[in-house]
Amino acid sequence: MSKGVAITGMGIISAIGNNVAENYQSLIEGRKGISRVSKIKTNHVNDIMVGEIAFTNEELIAQIGLNPDNSFTRTALLGCLAAKEAVNNAGIDNITAYNTGLISSTSVGGMDMTEQYYYESFENEAVQKYIESHHAGDSTQKIAQQLGIDKSLVTTISTACSSAANAIMLGARLIKSGELDRVVVGGADCLSKFTINGFKTLMILSDTYNTPFDENRKGLNLGEAAAYLVLESDAIVQKENKAVLAYVKGYGNANDAFHQTASSENGDGATLAMQKALKVAGYTPENIDYINAHGTATGNNDLSEGRAIIRVFEDRVPDFSSTKAYTGHTLAAAGAIEAVYSILALQNDVIYPNLNFKTQMKEFDIRPQLEVKKKTLNAVMSNSFGFGGNCSTVIFSKES
Amino acid sequence: MKKVYINSIASISAQKTFDQAEFLTDLIDHEAIVIPVVNPNYKAFIPPAAARRMAKGIKMSIVASKMAVQEAGLEQVDAIITGTGMGCLRDSEKFLSNLIDNDEQYLTPTSFIQSTHNTVGGQVALELKCKGYNFTYVHSSNSFESALLDAKLQLASGEEDDILVGGIDEIGDHTFKLQELVGHVKREAVKTSELLKSKTSGAVFGEGANFFVLSNKKQASSYAELIAVKMFNTLPKISVPETATAFLANNGFSAEDIDLVVLGYNGDVDYDSCYDVLSHELFNDTQQAYYKHLSGEFNTASSFGFWLASKVLKLQSLPEVVKLNDIKSSGFKTVLLYNQYRGENHSFTLLKTC
Numbered sequence: 001m002s003k004g005v006a007i008t009g010m011g012i013i014s015a016i017g018n019n020v021a022e023n024y025q026s027l028i029e030g031r032k033g034i035s036r037v038s039k040i041k042t043n044h045v046n047d048i049m050v051g052e053i054a055f056t057n058e059e060l061i062a063q064i065g066l067n068p069d070n071s072f073t074r075t076a077l078l079g080c081l082a083a084k085e086a087v088n089n090a091g092i093d094n095i096t097a098y099n100t101g102l103i104s105s106t107s108v109g110g111m112d113m114t115e116q117y118y119y120e121s122f123e124n125e126a127v128q129k130y131i132e133s134h135h136a137g138d139s140t141q142k143i144a145q146q147l148g149i150d151k152s153l154v155t156t157i158s159t160a161c162s163s164a165a166n167a168i169m170l171g172a173r174l175i176k177s178g179e180l181d182r183v184v185v186g187g188a189d190c191l192s193k194f195t196i197n198g199f200k201t202l203m204i205l206s207d208t209y210n211t212p213f214d215e216n217r218k219g220l221n222l223g224e225a226a227a228y229l230v231l232e233s234d235a236i237v238q239k240e241n242k243a244v245l246a247y248v249k250g251y252g253n254a255n256d257a258f259h260q261t262a263s264s265e266n267g268d269g270a271t272l273a274m275q276k277a278l279k280v281a282g283y284t285p286e287n288i289d290y291i292n293a294h295g296t297a298t299g300n301n302d303l304s305e306g307r308a309i310i311r312v313f314e315d316r317v318p319d320f321s322s323t324k325a326y327t328g329h330t331l332a333a334a335g336a337i338e339a340v341y342s343i344l345a346l347q348n349d350v351i352y353p354n355l356n357f358k359t360q361m362k363e364f365d366i367r368p369q370l371e372v373k374k375k376t377l378n379a380v381m382s383n384s385f386g387f388g389g390n391c392s393t394v395i396f397s398k399e400s
Numbered sequence: 401m402k403k404v405y406i407n408s409i410a411s412i413s414a415q416k417t418f419d420q421a422e423f424l425t426d427l428i429d430h431e432a433i434v435i436p437v438v439n440p441n442y443k444a445f446i447p448p449a450a451a452r453r454m455a456k457g458i459k460m461s462i463v464a465s466k467m468a469v470q471e472a473g474l475e476q477v478d479a480i481i482t483g484t485g486m487g488c489l490r491d492s493e494k495f496l497s498n499l500i501d502n503d504e505q506y507l508t509p510t511s512f513i514q515s516t517h518n519t520v521g522g523q524v525a526l527e528l529k530c531k532g533y534n535f536t537y538v539h540s541s542n543s544f545e546s547a548l549l550d551a552k553l554q555l556a557s558g559e560e561d562d563i564l565v566g567g568i569d570e571i572g573d574h575t576f577k578l579q580e581l582v583g584h585v586k587r588e589a590v591k592t593s594e595l596l597k598s599k600t601s602g603a604v605f606g607e608g609a610n611f612f613v614l615s616n617k618k619q620a621s622s623y624a625e626l627i628a629v630k631m632f633n634t635l636p637k638i639s640v641p642e643t644a645t646a647f648l649a650n651n652g653f654s655a656e657d658i659d660l661v662v663l664g665y666n667g668d669v670d671y672d673s674c675y676d677v678l679s680h681e682l683f684n685d686t687q688q689a690y691y692k693h694l695s696g697e698f699n700t701a702s703s704f705g706f707w708l709a710s711k712v713l714k715l716q717s718l719p720e721v722v723k724l725n726d727i728k729s730s731g732f733k734t735v736l737l738y739n740q741y742r743g744e745n746h747s748f749t750l751l752k753t754c
Contacts, residue, residue, distance in 0.1 A: 043504045102633075107516065109538075111496075118500055121578055131578045135485060135699075136517060136538035141744065144633050151643075154633035154745075155546040156539040158487070158517035166535060170550060177553050197499050198512035255480070255525040255534040261513050272531060387513070388522025390534055 004400035005172040005248040006237045009090025009230035011082040012340045014327045015051030015223055019085055023337075024344050027352045028372055032326045034209050034221050042196055048205050050191060051223025051328025053078065064146065071129040073110040076139035078226035078333075079188030080146045086184060087147055090230035091242070098181040098236055101153035102144045103171050104228075105163030105187035107332040109136040112192045139188060153180060158332065160386030161294070162253075163187050164227070165335030165394050169251040171231045181236055186228030186336035195222060195331065202261065204298045210329075212295035212322035213302050213368045215359040220296045223328025227336035229343075234400075246343045249379060249397035250283060252276025256389035262300050267308025269391035270294075270383065274312045277381065277393040285313045287379050288395070290351050292342050293368070294383040295322020296329050305383065306364050321354035321369045335384035335392065342380040342396045349377050402616035404555045405754055406623040407562075408471035410464040411707045412437050413608040413695050418463070420471065423711055424694070424719040431591045433580075434571055434605040435696040453510065454523070455488040457570040460609035461520045462527050465564055469528065471621055472613035478560035479533035480525050481551050482568060483543030485699020487517035489572030497574065520568050533560065541664075541741035543567065544703040545749065548614075548629045555616040566611040567703025576605060584742070586667070593721075595667040595693035603666040606696015610703035612710070618754055624713040624735075627651050627750040635746040637674050641681040644738065647748045655682045659729040660718065662709050664739035665690040666697040674740050679724075688724035702739040706749065709735045713753050 012019065015033025016026035026033065037050045060077040061068060064084070072080070083102075087095065113130035121128050132138065140156040153174070157166045164187030171185035199205050199222060206219035237244060254276060256269030263270065278285065294305055302322075309317055323341050330337055345351060354368035379397040411417035416426055418440040428438070437460060442451050445463045454462075461482070469477060486492075491514035498507055513519070518536040525534050533554070537546035544567035551563040579585050586602040595604060614626065628651045635643060648654055661683045663675040679688055689712075695704040712718050712732050733753050740746040 106538075115496060115500070118496060118574075121581060128582055131582050134575075134578075135540060136487075137485070137540040137543070137745070140539065141633060150634040151632050151639070153549075153631050154539070155537055155542060155631065157535065158538040159521070159534070159536050160516050160518055170535075173550075173553055177557065179549075179553065193499065193504070194496055197504055197507055198495065198509070198515070201507045201509040201512055253533045253535070255522070255531050257525045257529050257531045260519070260522055260526065261509075269531060386518070387516050388518040388534070388536075389525055390518060390522065 004234050005175045006232050006244040007229050007246045007248060007343060008232045008242050008244060009086045010245065010340050010343060011085025011089060012227040012337055013053060013078055013082050014225035014337050015053055016326050020340060026326060027341060028350060030353055030355060032355055034328060040191055040193055042193055044196060044200055047207050049209060049221045051221055052191060053224055071133045072142060073133045073139060074112045074190035075106050075108055075188045076142045078190055079104060079139050079143045082226035083143045083147055083184055083228040086228040086230050095148045100149055100182040101174065101180045102140060102149050103155055103167040103183060103185045104140040104143060105157040105167040105332045106136050106139055106189055107158055107160055107163060108189045108192050108195055110134040110138055111194045112190050115193050159390040160388055161331050161334055162384040162386040162390040162392040163332035163335065165384035165392035166253060168248060168339055168394050169253060172248040172251055175231050175233050182232045184228050184230055187333040188226035189224060189331040189333045191222060191224040209356050210297035210325055211356040212297040212324050212354055213361060214357050215361045217297045217299060217302060219298050221328035223330040225327060225330035225333040225337045227333060227340045229339060246346050246396045246398060247400045248394065250277040250281025250395035252280060252393045254391050256391055258389060261387050263304035263385060265304060267304040269389055270305055270308035270385055271311045273391040273393040277395050281395045285316065288318050288381045289377040290345055290380045291318055291320035292338050292380060292382045293320050293322045294385045295324050297324060303363055306366060310364060310366060317366045319351050319369045319373065321352055323352055325355035338382045339394060342382045345380050346377050346396060346398050350374055401556045402558055404552050404626045405615050405618045406612055406626060406710050407615045407619055407621050408468045408613040409623055409707050409710050410467035411610045411704060412440055412460040412464050413704055414438060414606050415694050423715060424721055427721055429592045431589050433586050433589055434576060436571060437608055455491050455514045457488045457520055457568050458523045461524055461566060461568045464609040464611040465524045465566060468564060468611040468613050473621060474562055476528065477530060477562045477564040477613065479563045480521055480530055481535045481547040481563060482521040482566045483537040483547040483700050484517060484520060484568045485540050485543050486569055488514045488519050489570055489575055491515045493572045493574045540699050540745045541739060542631045542745040542747055544700045545629050545631050545747040551614045552626055552629060555614055561617060562613055562615045564611060565614050566609060567700030568609045569607050569698040569700045571605060571607045592693045596665060598667050599669050601668060601670050603668050603697035606698050608695055608704055610707045622754050623710040624751045625754040627752050629749045632746045634744060637677055640674055640678045644678055644682055644748060651750055657734050658686055658736045659732045660687050660689060660712065660735045662689045662705050662735060662737040664692060664702060664705060666692040671742055678738055685727060687727045687729045689718060689722040690724050691722055705737050705739065709737055709751050713751060
């Protein structure tokens with residue numbers, strides 16, 4: 001049994017950077033990665049903005065060093081790149097030295113290829129290789145293979161926009177229970193026509209830059225990203241004298257049980273998730289120095305989340321901001337990229353500004369952090385909420 | 401660490417398993433390459449207006465989950481953990497084909513909303529008004545086992561006391577055709593009773609929803625104790641027996657302790673050898689059973705195997721139709737399940753009477 005869950009490595013690729021260092025630079029410089037979509041041919045190109053990663057699939061394939069004739073979807077490619085950075089960052093040269101697992105998450109899976117070859121597969125044998133890349137577990141199996149994780153516990157979570165937070169949560173539980181000594185956790189999602197059109201039908205896509213927690217917010221920007229953390233047991237950290245980036249201190253998961261896609265007005269599920277996470281951490285609300293909010297910039301989320309934050313923290317709401325204005329909403333990967341941002345915040349004692357905010361919401365008087373703020377941080381809370389009522393909160397801390 | 405019990409079971413499958421009083425007595429000998437579930441009386445569980453809007457996977461799951469919660473004598477569960485390889489596939493296909501066929505026009509949100517993998521988990525939570533922990537695993541043939549492991553960890557540690565666990569997958573026409581294209585489906589219809597005699601490539605596909613209440617409290621309705629579950633993303637065929645031995649040893653058992661081994665044979669000559677190796681090398685003198693001829697193959701078909709093993713342990717009888725060899729155990733105390741799909745995502749699950 002491991003009491004602490006140490007984070008010893010992290011990796012990320014998003015619209016604001018191809019690795020951890022680039023992402024951090026963009027965050028503190030207030031540089032967003034939102035643009036018109038260029039890699040997907042859609043009729044909605046002028047109606048929406050997205051957080052797209054600059055690399056083409058071919059460039060990603062070359063960087064990972066794959067045979068050009070592979071069956072990797074974009075989700076798998078992004079996942080491999082970020083997961084490899086995380087494992088390198090953790091200084092792991094022999095992945096099989098300890099009982100190591102992989103918990104990944106995705107919502108899109110191989111939809112990018114499926115939607116391209118939906119009918120063509122019946123006529124063109126060359127694209128049939130992507131048929132087996134469609135299911136959500138495929139990218140995870142490929143990432144495991146690329147990391148050299150075999151004969152091990154490898155699984156995938158899909159709980160919409162809370163997926164990666166749940167992967168971190170399961171990973172922490174597997175370390176604490178002794179089921180694994182080390183686990184790579186995170187998520188990957190690429191942009192697809194399927195999700196663009198899906199969110200379009202829900203009428204929650206902004207036609208301009210998303211504005212979290214702003215009174216006049218118009219909806220979200222979709223994004224693509226992947227991020228992974230390496231979690232290790234106390235025993236490995238001691239034995240290898242490892243540098244620890246931060247700890248997974250608490251986690252909570254609850255269901256809003258209100259509506260298949262919308263959040264309840266008072267954020268019941270979100271409130272429960274935050275309260276559970278505080279309990280697991282052994283914290284009171286005062287222990288939280290910064291909240292990296294889910295803050296998708298939809299009318300529904302920001303109101304519901306804001307109210308939930310007030311229910312949990314009452315009149316002592318800590319500094320909070322949403323980083324969705326930088327990256328867009330990266331769906332299943334969101335909980336993982338925001339975990340990386342939360343850990344960077346702890347490491348650098350810095351709070352990122354909530355970009356694009358102009359007008360205070362009228363329903364409450366809490367206001368996100370608008371400038372870069374230097375402040376000693378000991379614990380950061382990260383929220384991720386999704387369709388299906390799935391609400392998740394993870395707390396990261398400097399000390400175990 | 402608390403012990404973990406299976407306190408109720410419910411199965412919607414290609415056989416008439418929704419009648420809890422029966423145990424594979426009135427069999428349907430399908431002759432097909434894909435076998436849909438026998439629909440229960442959905443109206444008894446879901447108002448017809450609501451049922452019309454629901455995907456089949458959701459309907460099956462709501463019925464099975466309500467049956468499971470009821471049999472466990474509960475009003476509410478602490479958590480809902482589901483596994484599904486493909487989610488609500490028909491809605492994904494519907495949304496995607498409309499999108500492509502109509503060039504991104506005239507789309508409505510319903511099928512998109514139902515296409516997300518966690519739709520079933522979310523809908524069951526809505527139906528039960530359960531605000532507790534809610535997870536969905538989507539890892540091919542280890543989707544259900546991931547849910548089992550998660551539930552087991554939380555029940556053993558006492559974090560939760562009663563968890564609803566389910567495995568769900570539905571057949572989707574387009575995906576099925578794609579699977580046919582790459583030879584994962586048998587080319588010719590095979591009778592349920594003759595699946596293992598086919599000696600051809602591919603499987604007979606199926607669908608189903610199997611739900612269970614797992615608890616750390618034993619009660620009169622309890623079926624079995626869940627001792628352990630372990631998954632492997634890869635496992636070379638030759639390592640299957642030694643891995644099974646190590647799994648048993650880690651849990652204080654040996655091959656001789658096993659009264660019944662339940663194997664995931666699906667009649668695919670290219671991959672059934674994984675089961676052959678295990679049954680020949682380790683369990684030659686042990687009674688063996690299989691079940692995918694009854695359920696069809698799907699990512700969470702192993703949840704039907706879990707249903708079967710639970711029922712065998714409670715009733716202490718093994719239906720003729722699932723017997724794989726002539727060996728007869730004097731009783732069923734300890735059961736080992738082994739499953740994999742196309743050589744990947746292997747799992748071992750160990751159950752014992754309670």
